[in-house]
Amino acid sequence: MGRTLSLTERGPATPGRHSDEVVIGISPAFGAFFSKTIVELPHAEVLRELLAGIEEQGMRARVIRYRSGSDLAVIAHTAARYSGSGIGVGVLSRGTTMIHQKQLLKLSNLELFPQAPLLDLETFRKVGRNAARYAKGESPEPVPARNDYMARPRWQAKAALLHIKETEFVTPRAEPVELEVAISLADAG
Amino acid sequence: MLVVGVDIGNSTTEACVAELGTGPAVYLGSALARTTGVKGTTENVHGAERAIRAALTEAGRGMDELATVLVNEATPVISGLAMETITETIITESTMIGHNPDTPGGAGLGVGTCVAFAELPGRVAGEEVVCVIGTGVDFEDAAAGINAATARGVVVTAAVVCADDANLIVNRLGRPVPVVDEVTLIERVPLGMRAAVEVAEPGRTIRTLSNSYGIATVFELDAERTRMIAPVARALVGNRSAVVVRTPAGDVTDRRIPAGSLTLHGERGRRTVGIAEGAEAVMATVRGIAPVIDAHGEPGTHAGGMISQVRDTMSELTASPVDEVRIRDVLAVDTFVPQRMTGGLAGEFALENAVALAAMVRTSQGPMALLAEELRRALGVEVRVGGVEADMAVLGALTTPGTDRPLAVLDLGGGSTDAALAAGQVHSVHLAGAGDLVTKLIDAELGLDDTELAEQLKQHPLAKAESFFQLRMEDGTVRFRDEPLPTECFARVVVLGEHGFLPVPTSHPVEKIRNVRRSAKHRVFVVNAVRALERIAPGGDLRGLGFVVVLGGSALDFEIPDMIAEALAPYGIVCGTGNVRASQGPRNAVATGLVTAHAARPAEAAR
Numbered sequence: 001m002g003r004t005l006s007l008t009e010r011g012p013a014t015p016g017r018h019s020d021e022v023v024i025g026i027s028p029a030f031g032a033f034f035s036k037t038i039v040e041l042p043h044a045e046v047l048r049e050l051l052a053g054i055e056e057q058g059m060r061a062r063v064i065r066y067r068s069g070s071d072l073a074v075i076a077h078t079a080a081r082y083s084g085s086g087i088g089v090g091v092l093s094r095g096t097t098m099i100h101q102k103q104l105l106k107l108s109n110l111e112l113f114p115q116a117p118l119l120d121l122e123t124f125r126k127v128g129r130n131a132a133r134y135a136k137g138e139s140p141e142p143v144p145a146r147n148d149y150m151a152r153p154r155w156q157a158k159a160a161l162l163h164i165k166e167t168e169f170v171t172p173r174a175e176p177v178e179l180e181v182a183i184s185l186a187d188a189g
Numbered sequence: 190m191l192v193v194g195v196d197i198g199n200s201t202t203e204a205c206v207a208e209l210g211t212g213p214a215v216y217l218g219s220a221l222a223r224t225t226g227v228k229g230t231t232e233n234v235h236g237a238e239r240a241i242r243a244a245l246t247e248a249g250r251g252m253d254e255l256a257t258v259l260v261n262e263a264t265p266v267i268s269g270l271a272m273e274t275i276t277e278t279i280i281t282e283s284t285m286i287g288h289n290p291d292t293p294g295g296a297g298l299g300v301g302t303c304v305a306f307a308e309l310p311g312r313v314a315g316e317e318v319v320c321v322i323g324t325g326v327d328f329e330d331a332a333a334g335i336n337a338a339t340a341r342g343v344v345v346t347a348a349v350v351c352a353d354d355a356n357l358i359v360n361r362l363g364r365p366v367p368v369v370d371e372v373t374l375i376e377r378v379p380l381g382m383r384a385a386v387e388v389a390e391p392g393r394t395i396r397t398l399s400n401s402y403g404i405a406t407v408f409e410l411d412a413e414r415t416r417m418i419a420p421v422a423r424a425l426v427g428n429r430s431a432v433v434v435r436t437p438a439g440d441v442t443d444r445r446i447p448a449g450s451l452t453l454h455g456e457r458g459r460r461t462v463g464i465a466e467g468a469e470a471v472m473a474t475v476r477g478i479a480p481v482i483d484a485h486g487e488p489g490t491h492a493g494g495m496i497s498q499v500r501d502t503m504s505e506l507t508a509s510p511v512d513e514v515r516i517r518d519v520l521a522v523d524t525f526v527p528q529r530m531t532g533g534l535a536g537e538f539a540l541e542n543a544v545a546l547a548a549m550v551r552t553s554q555g556p557m558a559l560l561a562e563e564l565r566r567a568l569g570v571e572v573r574v575g576g577v578e579a580d581m582a583v584l585g586a587l588t589t590p591g592t593d594r595p596l597a598v599l600d601l602g603g604g605s606t607d608a609a610l611a612a613g614q615v616h617s618v619h620l621a622g623a624g625d626l627v628t629k630l631i632d633a634e635l636g637l638d639d640t641e642l643a644e645q646l647k648q649h650p651l652a653k654a655e656s657f658f659q660l661r662m663e664d665g666t667v668r669f670r671d672e673p674l675p676t677e678c679f680a681r682v683v684v685l686g687e688h689g690f691l692p693v694p695t696s697h698p699v700e701k702i703r704n705v706r707r708s709a710k711h712r713v714f715v716v717n718a719v720r721a722l723e724r725i726a727p728g729g730d731l732r733g734l735g736f737v738v739v740l741g742g743s744a745l746d747f748e749i750p751d752m753i754a755e756a757l758a759p760y761g762i763v764c765g766t767g768n769v770r771a772s773q774g775p776r777n778a779v780a781t782g783l784v785t786a787h788a789a790r791p792a793e794a795a796r
Contacts, residue, residue, distance in 0.1 A: 052328065052354075052357050055356060055357055055360065056292055056353055056354065056355070056356045056357050057291075057292055057356070058292065058356060086656075101657070101679060103656060103657040103658065103673060104657060104673070104676065104679075105673075108676055109676070110676060110679060125353075129353070133291075134679070134680050137655065137680060138680065138696075139680045139681045139682065139696060140680075141694070141696070
């Protein structure tokens with residue numbers, strides 16, 4: 001039994017005006033060409049947990065797709081710039097995630113989860129929760145970042161291939177688009 | 190003739206260089222260095238040498254020009270600290286979940302029988318249940334299950350959840366109910382028992398379960414049973430959410446740990462006081478028999494443990510046998526320490542009462558002659574030991590503009606609070622408890638377990654980083670910045686330290702930290718300032734003191750001198766932070782006093 005993700009484009013993304021929202025920016029091929037992360041976590045579940053983490057904190061979430069690049073810092077920062085609270089989360093198809101704030105320099109960040117193979121659904125929930133708590137002006141403890149020195153040699157080749165593939169879906173100069181998210185249980189059998 | 194006055198203190202060594210001629214001494218430079226080793230031992234030589242060289246450099250003079258080094262007779266007192274909790278909250282038979290999850294769901298009060306989520310389909314219509322949702326149940330499934338049960342006529346009045354899912358579930362319910370989440374030990378919630386779940390609106394606290402009669406109403410308790418659950422209600426006061434499960438023998442006890450008693454020997458007799466009676470009772474006893482000659486704790490109790498802890502440290506520091514250590518003053522301070530409740534289901538914390546003790550120990554006269562000899566060898570200059578520390582401090586304090594005799598000196602240090610009064614001859618006292626105790630209180634009360642951080646919190650004001658360019662100071666004013674703050678400071682409480690901003694890694698709001706900081710300073714410094722001045726004032730009346738000059742490292746604090754001045758205001762005394770030689774602030778008083786005394790000596794001899 002798994003969940004399916006359906007993402008419907010709803011025109012160009014616009015900056016939000018509500019200070020209780022967090023914007024999630026997904027990469028060009030997230031939930032489209034790709035449907036799973038580097039460790040086969042379904043994108044439907046990843047997005048669901050991020051959204052749940054934000055909702056549990058009583059905040060709203062909006063999802064946009066960044067189309068003109070596959071650089072996580074740029075995606076996360078764009079999400080933050082479009083977010084009414086100034087807090088955004090960026091996610092790549094392979095699972096690498098970052099929490100960003102609009103006043104920060106692009107190459108900086110609030111929290112970065114660089115080792116995609118180590119991210120599980122529980123972590124994605126916590127990322128959503130922390131992003132929402134930053135948006136509320138609270139001081140959350142950073143999500144404990146796991147680190148495995150073997151992850152790099154073991155996954156680097158696959159990560160590189162996934163990155164090359166993701167980059168193929170980049171549309172130069174395309175504006176981010178607003179997405180409507182529907183996550184439903186797939187019919188058994 | 191070039192002389193250097195050196196004051197070796199508990200934590201810093203201060204020096205000042207002066208040229209003595211026919212007129213008054215001409216001060217050329219001052220410096221301070223960290224004291225090396227325990228005050229009064231030969232290990233101090235390195236720190237002293239460093240301070241002397243730095244002062245000479247500032248004066249632009251060489252070591253070869255130096256005629257005499259003047260060292261004070263170090264007061265042979267050092268202090269020790271100990272802290273013990275004296276209450277304990279124990280939950281038996283899982284009666285209560287009083288923790289405060291960040292985001293409980295729904296609002297209101299729900300009462301019913303505890304039923305596991307998996308058992309929900311088996312309940313019949315009309316039954317009032319509190320749904321207990323364990324690990325591994327998805328929030329959508331949980332909400333669907335509750336909605337289905339409600340549709341069948343089962344009255345689900347509330348829910349208790351293991352995961353952080355309360356709002357996610359409530360948002361999906363047809364009829365929202367109060368939900369308490371993050372109950373980590375959910376498998377210990379007794380099923381089949383009646384339970385009450387209460388969640389307050391954001392910004393409010395629970396009203397029913399924090400009231401004994403509220404609980405009595407919910408569970409239809411008689412007077413005897415109500416008496417038994419009273420501690421439950423008390424433990425839940427101030428929470429935004431709570432769960433109370435009624436079990437046959439469930440109980441919450443607020444136990445006082447047998448803390449033992451303290452026996453104080455004084456010049457005016459000997460008295461025993463129980464530590465559990467609190468700091469005020471202990472201090473009243475100390476006042477009754479003061480000055481203290483020695484103190485003992487009841488063996489096998491916390492009091493005994495604390496006193497022997499202090500004795501052991503002191504005997505180690507002074508290299509003297511434990512039974513020769515004499516405790517000459519005690520300061521007891523009431524405090525509270527966050528402690529995990531025994532028997533809790535969600536890692537609940539309770540603030541337990543604790544007592545902190547600072548004790549002052551008089552050591553055998555330090556090997557000053559040895560120290561002087563070592564220093565002479567290191568520098569190749571004549572070294573003179575002379576002048577009682579308190580006398581020298583008074584002489585130094587008198588160089589503060591606007592002072593006159595009778596002058597009282599209040600020296601706020603790291604380990605002790607000292608006071609001296611110059612009216613005819615100098616009379617001085619040394620009391621236990623100063624800066625180090627304040628640090629310890631801040632550390633314990635905020636549950637930091639980080640002395641360095643507590644020290645920073647003690648010394649500097651706070652701010653909240655509201656954005657990367659905006660800081661809200663603890664007094665409410667806003668400061669804008671051109672440069673963004675470091676990322677680790679974002680959304681955090683920061684300390685405005687000397688070397689920039691230091692993020693505070695706790696979830697305590699600014700107000701809480703500020704209150705703890707100010708109250709710790711008040712309980713130690715204000716209490717000790719009044720206590721010390723009472724001891725030296727003629728007839729114990731503070732009005733007899735003309736001028737009070739506050740000196741020492743803690744006098745540099747941004748709020749302690751103000752707090753003391755405020756506390757002394759009713760007595761009509763001139764009280765303020767010293768400004769030695771109109772330039773040194775509260776520092777360098779003893780070193781300056783040594784030079785002043787030395788300069789006066791030849792003149793007296795010539796007469």
